[in-house]
Amino acid sequence: MIFNPEFSAQQQHTTSPIVTGGSVIALAYKGGVVVGVDTLCSYGSMADFKNVEKIAQVSKNTIYVSSGEFSDFQQVVRELAKIDRSALQYDDGVHPSPRDYGNYLARLSYKRRCKINPLYLQNVIAGFHNGERYLGLVDIYGTYLESNFVTTGFASYFCKAIISNYWNDNCTLDQAKQVIRECFKVLFCRDCRAHDVIQLAYVDEQGAHLEQPERVETKWDFSGFKNRANEKLHTQ
Amino acid sequence: MNYTDILASKFEPETTGTTIMAVIYDGGLIIGADSRTSSGQFVADRCADKIDYIHDRIFCLRSGSAADTQIIAKHVRYYVDAHAQELGRLPAVATAANLFRNFLYEYKDSLSAAIIVAGWDPYKGPQIFTLPLGGSVIEQKWSIGGSGSTFIWGFCDSNYKDNMTFQEARAFVLHAVAHAMFRDGSSGGIIRLLNVTKDKIEREFIDYKDVPVK
Numbered sequence: 001m002i003f004n005p006e007f008s009a010q011q012q013h014t015t016s017p018i019v020t021g022g023s024v025i026a027l028a029y030k031g032g033v034v035v036g037v038d039t040l041c042s043y044g045s046m047a048d049f050k051n052v053e054k055i056a057q058v059s060k061n062t063i064y065v066s067s068g069e070f071s072d073f074q075q076v077v078r079e080l081a082k083i084d085r086s087a088l089q090y091d092d093g094v095h096p097s098p099r100d101y102g103n104y105l106a107r108l109s110y111k112r113r114c115k116i117n118p119l120y121l122q123n124v125i126a127g128f129h130n131g132e133r134y135l136g137l138v139d140i141y142g143t144y145l146e147s148n149f150v151t152t153g154f155a156s157y158f159c160k161a162i163i164s165n166y167w168n169d170n171c172t173l174d175q176a177k178q179v180i181r182e183c184f185k186v187l188f189c190r191d192c193r194a195h196d197v198i199q200l201a202y203v204d205e206q207g208a209h210l211e212q213p214e215r216v217e218t219k220w221d222f223s224g225f226k227n228r229a230n231e232k233l234h235t236q
Numbered sequence: 237m238n239y240t241d242i243l244a245s246k247f248e249p250e251t252t253g254t255t256i257m258a259v260i261y262d263g264g265l266i267i268g269a270d271s272r273t274s275s276g277q278f279v280a281d282r283c284a285d286k287i288d289y290i291h292d293r294i295f296c297l298r299s300g301s302a303a304d305t306q307i308i309a310k311h312v313r314y315y316v317d318a319h320a321q322e323l324g325r326l327p328a329v330a331t332a333a334n335l336f337r338n339f340l341y342e343y344k345d346s347l348s349a350a351i352i353v354a355g356w357d358p359y360k361g362p363q364i365f366t367l368p369l370g371g372s373v374i375e376q377k378w379s380i381g382g383s384g385s386t387f388i389w390g391f392c393d394s395n396y397k398d399n400m401t402f403q404e405a406r407a408f409v410l411h412a413v414a415h416a417m418f419r420d421g422s423s424g425g426i427i428r429l430l431n432v433t434k435d436k437i438e439r440e441f442i443d444y445k446d447v448p449v450k
Contacts, residue, residue, distance in 0.1 A: 017310050042421055044421075045253070045420065046387070046421060047418065047419050047421055048419075190282070191277060192421045194277055218444060220282075220425065220444040
């Protein structure tokens with residue numbers, strides 16, 4: 001085959017996403033970490049896939065969720081699954097810890113950032129290892145942060161205030177879940193790309209537990225909303 | 237690049253990315269709309285009323301730039317009011333449609349506005365006029381508009397019938413708007429319905445929990 005330099009020079013760089021997942025919110029609680037995400041993948045402004053389970057369990061005690069381009073999320077899940085398998089080759093019984101996954105993802109994201117062909121994702125890795133909680137955030141550039149609470153997307157604008165006021169890192173699992181549900185109610189009201197069906201998952205010393213999707217209740221029947229009709233505002 | 241260009245490029249105008257609909261039935265017409273006003277990805281108003289009063293039996297449904305459509309509706313409301321005072325009787329729906337058309341046509345290069353004018357008058361009964369982007373005026377028996385309308389053309393084309401009863405038309409509008417809100421990220425919230433007949437105007441508020449498709 002004749003080598004054509006014009007074809008090999010052409011390379012795609014994806015800098016705008018097509019199918020996107022929404023905000024992710026994760027909180028540490030006394031005994032573990034809980035993560036919440038909605039079940040929607042949007043195609044631009046269209047709510048195309050409404051029943052997507054977006055929480056990936058990459059090992060016994062680590063879960064991975066992200067917002068952004070969904071195909072990149074699925075590719076990363078494949079990459080992260082390889083780590084545990086290839087660690088078997090050492091035959092020493094040592095499994096990668098949640099921090100190892102976070103670090104690997106940060107390096108992978110940074111490498112792609114340097115090639116101006118990023119993994120279009122804001123990633124959250126949550127886990128529990130050796131009696132310690134782990135919660136990490138890796139963004140589109142490969143910036144790596146560990147924290148007791150992380151948010152991605154629109155949740156970073158709306159939900160940090162709710163989290164600061166109603167959560168502390170010693171709360172119970174149910175309290176942390178309730179804070180996450182409240183955050184998703186606000187997101188459903190104020191984010192065009194949000195859905196009111198969410199999925200929660202938590203990791204504690206027993207390992208990862210993924211729950212069934214649930215719908216959050218939002219209130220719309222305020223009298224101010226009902227009586228807002230323009231016919232009364234003749235001077236508008 | 238000066239400051240105004242930089243600021244303008246970061247600021248997404250507030251639009252009624254929306255679903256609006258009007259249907260004539262045997263005896264009147266039904267208007268339906270969602271309640272979401274979006275500014276890019278942000279929901280600026282989650283309980284908006286997109287059914288604007290023009291006259292006692294004339295209403296308009298707005299889509300496109302919220303600023304453009306609000307001010308045009310305000311002008312048309314004033315002109316129709318003055319005209320009706322002089323006329324001494326109910327104005328024709330076509331009059332209101334024509335006044336909207338004058339704005340949308342003359343300023344077509346500067347405006348982003350598409351309007352549905354719907355109402356009842358004693359001369360021709362219930363009428364719907366669709367005014368798309370360029371300023372044309374097209375009379376129809378039923379009309380859908382806004383970004384959400386793209387998702388329900390199939391549903392509406394299959395389910396519309398001439399001379400429906402009030403109940404059939406109400407169910408048609410309710411389900412169509414609900415289906416559009418189900419798929420369009422720029423539409424959502426609650427559904428507002430309005431029934432326009434010779435004798436009365438009836439508003440209905442459909443709470444989110446009663447929306448048939450979620």
